[in-house]
Amino acid sequence: MPAGLVISAPASGVGKTTLTLALARAWRNRGLNVQCFKSGPDYIDPAFHAAATGRASVNVDSWAMDRATISHLVSRGADADVVLAEGSMGLFDGVAARGVSGTGATADIAEMLGWPVLLVIDPSGQAQTAAAIAAGLRDYRPGVRLAGVVLNRVASQRHEDLVRRALDDAGIAVFGALPRHAEINLPKRHLGLVQAEEQAEIGKLIDEAARFVAEHVDLDAVLRSAASWSPQSAANGLNVTPPGQRIALARDAAFSFVYPHMLEAWRAAGADISTFSPLADEAPDASADVCWLPGGYPELHAGKIAANAHFRSGLRAFAETRPVHGECGGYMVLGTALTDADGVCHEMAGLLGLETSFAKRRMHLGYRLAELAAPMPGHRAGARLRGHEFHYSTILAQPDTALAVVHDATGAVIAETGSRRGNTTGTFFHLIAEDR
Known part of the structure; x- marks a missing residue:
């Protein structure tokens, strides 16, 4: 025992x-x-x-x-x-x-x-x-x-x-x-x-x-x-629907913040996950039906991401026909521009109009409850998603249609609503679970 x-x-x-x-x-x-x-x-x-x-x-x-x-x-x-x-x-x-x-x-x-x-x-x-x-x-x-x-x-x-x-x-x-x-x-x-x-x-x-x-x-x-301790037997209580059957997951030093239980839940539900490295100028697997960019440290690698044309063009081509979602750092890379700590502005994927700056640092930290105004991969419109936000980047522009109404743990509505445009969605919070 x-x-x-x-x-x-x-x-x-x-x-x-x-x-x-x-x-x-x-x-x-x-x-x-x-x-x-x-x-x-x-x-x-x-x-x-x-x-x-x-x-x-x-x-x-x-x-x-x-x-x-x-x-x-x-x-x-x-x-x-x-x-x-x-x-x-x-x-x-x-x-x-x-x-x-x-x-x-x-x-x-x-x-x-x-x-x-x-x-x-x-x-x-x-x-x-x-x-x-x-x-x-x-x-x-x-x-x-x-x-x-x-x-x-x-x-x-x-x-x-x-x-x-x-x-x-x-x-x-x-x-x-x-x-x-x-x-x-x-x-x-x-x-x-x-x-x-x-x-x-x-x-x-x-x-x-x-x-x-x-x-x-x-x-x-x-x-x-x-x-x-005698563990109580429990059915799978994760209540997770994978974002797709075959998921192209960005995974390297710039894209690594994803909760392990989410990946395990996707696999347990039958999804296949293939990883690719934007920092190595790799594009998402063309055979995947959804692309997911987790958070991480894109602000430390913004110049390299901007220079990796194969990654950016491949991601854009993927988004023409299939859904792409980004969380926090991944959301920033899906945007138009990212300004690094030195004040240098770098071109990002341009799938969303989001512009962010790491030069204007302000901590954003806390639990988030999002009510989706539109579907995102794995979740229907109206779903209540629970997650957590932790970053220092500042939003300079967030012009696209809001993805969700997002509240902090006190119930107050916050400005980081996420965005959607065509097949692309993004949020600043990292998904932990969906309410039953």
Whole structure:
């Protein structure tokens, strides 16, 4: 029977991902089968999980998914020895208005699955106050159970002793304390971690993290703190219709932000996915019946995309007879122009009138509920789609017919409506699920 555990923290940036990867690899090195999940709308961390465990990881999200969908997704851990769900942001951080089965908080997943929480606490600039924070998180929500704490970035033995004593007085177990260790810092850029597939040394980095954590954390005690878990059998609750029978999917360093559960759902429904690389000047497969451009980092590669005439002409030819859809970065590339960080304007595919600028940076972040005014690949007019938006680009022009009425998590209508023109559609949000 698998043992389930949630890795969370009081806030972002304290080491959740590093600890998750290290624990997963360390237990895998001991011969255990480890299955990871990511709580919340993060399309980068699952690839790191897969690199650490050798098993595909998927997202679970209480704002966008119902319990049947979450149960179906986590059931893949039924044959594992250990199941780890990495949280996002702080343990109780979500949106103000409840979504399908929660607010998107990691605590929702912990309570729903009955898995205790292993807290990563960074006590930099404090000592006993770290225990007060941990105790507050332990007591904040009765249905969420705390397993214990791993301290990260402790400054000295004296610092560690002060924090440990305070946590012990609060009745909170400390499984280990990690001193600062620059060698296992994961590189970052403006949308989060540099992707696993872009890091040639990722395996060595995870091995070093596993060695370091095994040296400073009681792995056996952490494993004993996990809850025995019997997955509930669940029918496929994904409620996903593939956008086509044969899907041409853009896939490279500029087009990589797609939720793994969506691709799996498409394949499970019988779709065939062929990938192509716009950065390698490849066009979509002519035998496909739909083309899908996911998000990613086109703003970092705008000059190359603009210069790749074979890709752009092939995409235009494809769109003359078949549907093309883009999400976020893919949507930007379907537009007329993209201005990079240096203020240089690059010509894009021109299938939509959208013009965007990365030089005028402003963060757009949050859950999105879209009510489609017209069909898009895989979804009928009137469908309610749940997704998440995270980008820094600014819309300079969005002249085409709106694809949807889009609301944020508070219900407010936002300007990023998506666009449609002929066979081409695009949105700034990344699709997670469709309401039943």
